Amino acid sequence: MITYNAGNYDVVVIGGGHAGCEAALASARMGCKTLLVTLSMENIALMPCNPSIGGPAKSQLVREIDALGGEMAKNIDKSHIQMRMINTGKGPAVQALRAQADKYEYYREMLKTLLSQENLDVKMAEVERIETVNKRVTGIVTRTGAKFGCKAIVITSGTYLKGRIIIGDLAFDGGPNGQFPAVKLSDSLRDLGLALGRFKTGTPPRIDRKSVDFSKMIEQPGDERPLRFSYISPRVKRPQLSCWLTHSNKRTHQIVMDNLDRSPLFTGLIKGRGPRYCPSFEDKVVRFSDKKSHQIFIEPEGRSTDEMYVQGMNTSLPEDVQLKVLRSIPGLENVRMIRTGYAIEYDYVIPSQLKPTLETKEIENLFTAGQINGTSGYEEAAGQGLIAGINAALKVKEKEPLILKRSEAYIGVMIDDLVTGDIDEPYRLLTSRAEYRLILRQDNADLRLTEIGRKIGLVNDYRWRIFCEKKEILEKEIERLKETTFTPADEEMAEFLTGKDTAPLRDRVSLWEILKRPEIKIKDLVEEGLVDDNDLDILEQLEIQSKYEGYIKKQEEQIKKFEKMENRAIPEDIDYSEVFGLSNEAVQKLNEIRPVSIGQASRISGVNPADINVLLIFLEKKRRK
Numbered sequence: 001m002i003t004y005n006a007g008n009y010d011v012v013v014i015g016g017g018h019a020g021c022e023a024a025l026a027s028a029r030m031g032c033k034t035l036l037v038t039l040s041m042e043n044i045a046l047m048p049c050n051p052s053i054g055g056p057a058k059s060q061l062v063r064e065i066d067a068l069g070g071e072m073a074k075n076i077d078k079s080h081i082q083m084r085m086i087n088t089g090k091g092p093a094v095q096a097l098r099a100q101a102d103k104y105e106y107y108r109e110m111l112k113t114l115l116s117q118e119n120l121d122v123k124m125a126e127v128e129r130i131e132t133v134n135k136r137v138t139g140i141v142t143r144t145g146a147k148f149g150c151k152a153i154v155i156t157s158g159t160y161l162k163g164r165i166i167i168g169d170l171a172f173d174g175g176p177n178g179q180f181p182a183v184k185l186s187d188s189l190r191d192l193g194l195a196l197g198r199f200k201t202g203t204p205p206r207i208d209r210k211s212v213d214f215s216k217m218i219e220q221p222g223d224e225r226p227l228r229f230s231y232i233s234p235r236v237k238r239p240q241l242s243c244w245l246t247h248s249n250k251r252t253h254q255i256v257m258d259n260l261d262r263s264p265l266f267t268g269l270i271k272g273r274g275p276r277y278c279p280s281f282e283d284k285v286v287r288f289s290d291k292k293s294h295q296i297f298i299e300p301e302g303r304s305t306d307e308m309y310v311q312g313m314n315t316s317l318p319e320d321v322q323l324k325v326l327r328s329i330p331g332l333e334n335v336r337m338i339r340t341g342y343a344i345e346y347d348y349v350i351p352s353q354l355k356p357t358l359e360t361k362e363i364e365n366l367f368t369a370g371q372i373n374g375t376s377g378y379e380e381a382a383g384q385g386l387i388a389g390i391n392a393a394l395k396v397k398e399k400e401p402l403i404l405k406r407s408e409a410y411i412g413v414m415i416d417d418l419v420t421g422d423i424d425e426p427y428r429l430l431t432s433r434a435e436y437r438l439i440l441r442q443d444n445a446d447l448r449l450t451e452i453g454r455k456i457g458l459v460n461d462y463r464w465r466i467f468c469e470k471k472e473i474l475e476k477e478i479e480r481l482k483e484t485t486f487t488p489a490d491e492e493m494a495e496f497l498t499g500k501d502t503a504p505l506r507d508r509v510s511l512w513e514i515l516k517r518p519e520i521k522i523k524d525l526v527e528e529g530l531v532d533d534n535d536l537d538i539l540e541q542l543e544i545q546s547k548y549e550g551y552i553k554k555q556e557e558q559i560k561k562f563e564k565m566e567n568r569a570i571p572e573d574i575d576y577s578e579v580f581g582l583s584n585e586a587v588q589k590l591n592e593i594r595p596v597s598i599g600q601a602s603r604i605s606g607v608n609p610a611d612i613n614v615l616l617i618f619l620e621k622k623r624r625k
């Protein structure tokens, strides 16, 4: 192929999925001339699987992306068809907002944002090669011969690298959702010295709403309150569409068992490792054979389509078996299948080859983000895309990189897990992965991260003003509640407490302490005229911060200890084989991962506390020298 010079950019982002959109917008908004290249203009911010954003750990991620100046939260606020707060019976650390998206509107809104973004060009092409000089990126080459020069590249190729679709015994090269795969980029990455692995994921069939009998299902309506992901979206309630719940049964499971010899998962046709926490339906039936039924949610894919997503039934069984399985489920007896479920295998970059900035250790100014790093999930992809885009821009501007700590953000937890751990299945964020989850709540992401976003130039004046106003009111109100006190002699307060079925006061007590009582809700204090009827976000903060103050303080103490380890930096150029006293396994792992701090080193599997002590002594000696 004869190539031609097609232009020069500061940053090129390969891919227009959830990671690519955030990376490109961040880079352009930080003032870098940016190009986003995508295989298709129709797959921008595509949701090839569940049309939903948020849920446990993921809603925290979306709010963090928002606080840093990213796009996902605003985009889902504009395009959702249902919004629900889940886990409301549990503590604030695990409560989560979840939205059902109109996947077409989500795509259109994101495309509009990309195309109207200053400093950003969008191009449809297949990138085949990364060009480098002296192990530093210089540009990309597309299949049609366009050569773009650039200073930094962010690859966000999702599940497209050598994508292979599998349905029963049928297997063919393809990307998700009927798209083309990216055929050559994997080879270019291997030529650059990167090690790739192979994972698989799967998706359920889509069915025709007109063929579903909803009278046999349980309706799952949205919340009545106007909920939002972004701290700056207007509080408007969009008309809500319901989802529906039904269940598989003995007959469904028997159909699966009778056809296991045609399942590529069991015949060995599928070789890539899939996510254990999100098994296919056939895997669930086999692994949990004592379960009589599994939940199946029927979810609309948008307002302008009759296609519905069958959540809980991701499968790669042959098409005829898929249809039989569906028709054995209450409400789906006469169902028509619009799209067949499938599994997809794809190449990913083994993420221990990355620095915590998401730059590859091997090639300077080459960043990777999203599913290419072995993760799964739109939110995980968007979070990484944002950080990779920010760091690519900061590198081009020769500024200090942004690395979020595990104690600051779920994004920090995720990236640290990826670059430190042994990822042997598609990685998904779970609340259990975060050790400081009472601090990393979805409700306080703005308080944790907006200032960081402002410093790097992604938080605009409008968001900054809203944030500063909120912070000021909140701080003043907390102070006021702590200073406003009552004694047992205050009759109105005594009456109020009796009305709420809570003990009378024995000493002088502040309103802040009264709010800590489980029987007292912030809305009670508002109704009593004791607290101003402030914005809902402020009232929520007052309630959580007072009720959980003790636990929060404890976790803040733990974070101080943790940060001591995190702040002990390890120089990049250490040859661990020369550190006397380290175990062989530690030497091998440390040389491979090259941790940036003692904290990160201590989280590498195979590096034990004795190795950390040896390392601390070595670093101290080196420092004295």
Ligand SMILES: Cc1cc2nc3c(=O)[nH]c(=O)nc-3n(C[C@H](O)[C@H](O)[C@H](O)COP(=O)(O)OP(=O)(O)OC[C@H]3O[C@@H](n4cnc5c(N)ncnc54)[C@H](O)[C@@H]3O)c2cc1C
Pocket (backbone or CB within 6 Å): 014, 015, 016, 017, 018, 019, 020, 037, 038, 039, 040, 043, 044, 046, 047, 048, 049, 050, 125, 126, 127, 128, 156, 157, 158, 159, 160, 161, 176, 182, 183, 185, 201, 202, 203, 342, 343, 344, 369, 370, 371, 372, 375, 376, 377, 378, 379, 381, 382
């Ligand atoms: C079948 C299936 C089932 C899934 N199930 C779920 C699920 O249930 N829940 C969930 O949260 N996530 C699920 N996922 C994962 C989710 O879709 C991804 O994690 C998420 O979309 C990844 O975002 P990304 O930006 O990394 O990549 P993608 O969204 O896949 O975007 C990749 C982008 O890269 C572009 N691209 C690739 N190669 C090239 C190239 N060489 N040149 C130019 N452009 C290129 C593509 O055009 C595309 O725009 C599923 C994915 C698939 C495919």
